[in-house]
Amino acid sequence: MSFGIALMLAACGAADKGESAASASANPVISLDTLRTVTERLSSDEFEGREPGSPGEAKTLAYLVERFQAAGLKPGNEGSWFQDVPLVELTAQNVSPLSFTGGKAPLSLAYGPQMVVGTNRVTPRIDLKDSEVVFVGYGINAPERGWNDYAGLDVKGKTVVILINDPDWETKNLEGPFGGRAMTYYGRWTYKYEEAARQGAAAALIVHQTEPAAYGWNVVQSSWTGAQQVADAANGHMDHSQAVGWIGLDQARALFASGGQDFARLAAAAKVKGFKAVPLGGVKASVSFDMNVRKHSSKNVIGILPGTSRADEYVLYTAHWDHLGRCEKAPDGDDICNGAIDNATGTAALVALAQANAKAGPTPRTQVFLAVTAEESGLLGSAYYGSNPVFPHARTVGGVNIDAMQLAPPARNVVVVGKGKSELDGFLERALAAQGRVATAEPTPEKGFYYRSDHFSFAKYGVPMLYFDGGDDLVKGGKAAGAAYAEDYEKNRYHGPADEFNPGWDWSGALRDAQVYYAVGRALAQSDAWPKWAPGDEFRAIRDRSRSGATG
Structure with a gap:
């Protein structure tokens, strides 16, 4: 049985100027x-x-x-x-739990089911220790839209926690500061890490939520564990954050609670223009891993x-x-x-x-x-x-x-x-x-x-x-x-x-x-x-x- 369908392109209209x-x-x-x-x-x-x-x-x-x-x-x-x-192929090995101390209750997140972490830096070892944790909303700096989640904030050496997608992703139409329902590049996880690095953050962690991410945790886990590829660069990407990764939604809620904050409340506040970043009550992040580097x-x-x-x-x-x-x-x-x-x-x-x-x-x-x-x-x-x-x-x-x-x-x-x-x-x-x-x-x-x-x-x-x-x-x-x-x-x-x-x-x-x-x-x-x-x-x-x- 042949499934072939003959395609006959319609004759070109006047609007198709120059088409032969x-x-x-x-x-x-x-x-x-x-x-x-x-x-x-x-x-x-x-x-x-x-x-x-x-x-x-x-x-x-x-x-x-x-x-x-x-x-x-x-x-x-x-x-x-x-x-x-x-x-450059980078493979994280001997990954420690991602630990948070200094809050109401210590947290230890397991690599794989609760968090994933890696780096773009071409280096044999990452040691992030006692890095102050700050929630930066959607992690967007868009001057042309009058939006800056990092305004007045110095995150050098700190760990930023970021929401995925744009602030207006739940809008039912295409009207809003970031195109409403349609994601802009500001909503992509790649942008979040790029901007965090430009701001000097030592680590950047995105909170996984299935709907705004557009995929479940299983996709994050399968994509981030094992060897990762990055473009080769003369500086070895040493201008990037030490560690980047994702944490599960339940783990984010627990983290915010340990820092004396309510995740749902702050996530809602982050959707509004003028949101100010919030330190998580003295909570500090630590994680370490070896990197197998192969160019x-x-x-x-x-x-x-x-x-x-x-x-x-x-x-x-x-x-x-x-x-x-x-x-x-x-x-x-x-x-x-x-x-x-x-x-x-x-x-x-x-x-x-x-x-x-x-x-x-x-x-x-x-x-x-x-x-x-x-x-x-x-x-x-x-x-x-x-x-x-x-x-x-x-x-x-x-x-x-x-x-x-x-x-x-x-x-x-x-x-x-x-x-x-x-x-x-x-x-x-x-x-x-x-x-x-x-x-x-x-x-x-x-x-x-x-x-x-x-x-x-x-x-x-x-x-x-x-x-x-x-x-x-x-x-x-x-x-x-x-x-x-x-x-x-x-x-x-x-x-x-x-x-x-x-x-x-x-x-x-x-x-x-x-x-x-x-x-x-x-x-x-x-x-x-x-x-x-x-x-x-x-x-x-x-x-x-x-x-x-x-x-x-």
Whole structure:
């Protein structure tokens, strides 16, 4: 049985200024066998969870080059398939309990079930001792919004306790000092640690709450225990805090009570502009651990289909090949986070899209197929490409990012992360119309997905990238069925050993989504348009500046 759906891109309207007639039609034949085979192979135990710097990486790279070559791609980096990405692997060992003394009652939090901790510093040992604890609300310093949780506060040498997400995340609409329900970058855990380091904090601890974090403690525990990757840096990241980590909600409540404070009251107060940080009654934090430090070079994999008449203009297809490697054991003893859906499926789609485009023949613009490393460690591979682009950002038209294909039956829609941000939406809507589907905005913008995948690394340099998830309105079962699929994946598989290949998966929905990726990318590669960011978008000015010096 073939699940192939012929995509015919609708004729371009007047609004699609500059788009060539050649982009008006495409008939993709996406290989279901490729999607299945590549996903199954990359997520097998043989690849050990595809951790950067592990034997699993070497196997992954060799397999991707083999598949890229067979698909018809050419090496994309001056004759090489690879772009070296300098990394440091940091593994915390002999982690002591995180202890709090000096309050009403001493606390000792266990590594794993109650707290996780690590460091970005490239150093063999961390000893945090008797560091005064201060609650800094959401830990945000945003002058343009008139908000500073660190105002009048000196946290040098201190441990800051921080809430996840933005102060207005519980708002039901998109109105508020930080975009209401939609998370801004200020809400991301990465920002919280960055700002704490800028303020001089010795340690930064985020309080885990499932709804504003968008995932349960199991995800925090599996992601933070074991080896961690950071970008290599000349200063060894010694300007970062000594220790960063998370503590459970119940443990946070106990900590605040020990410091003579009520967690719920202070958390509510932190939502209001003008909140002042609160020391926790003389409570002091201590934790220590050894660090196993290993410098290594991971790799992005780059293949291209050279363009014809405008070969110096580039269209990107991106997906991350890495996952977590060995992780926290499941009850059955399985300690391999195979990352079948996240993101063996996206990497398989990258290969299948390369195949389909090679068979369809060259396009005016060069098509770039980029499998990046270390996404799970904080978008490190794409960030490195962003700061060291193989193809100039000013000559990169835009593209699509593929992260975790949905293995649910067909849906009536796709869920666009960042809908309305750029003119790429028009390309997507035409591709979906050919399937009788629609694009809908993400229903949970508070989860901050826009800042959690590799498209963000390109957006920061002004390159518009389209990122969508499989639909949440299934043809059979509607939104209830879509919600049940999403809940099962997030609770039982996401970032855990249970994210394994399932021979019984229904690929029909994922195949339709892959065809949409093809249609969008192919239309961009055939077009002469340069999609813009929406007026007022945070990345518009960056793109305008980079394009002002470019021709074409």
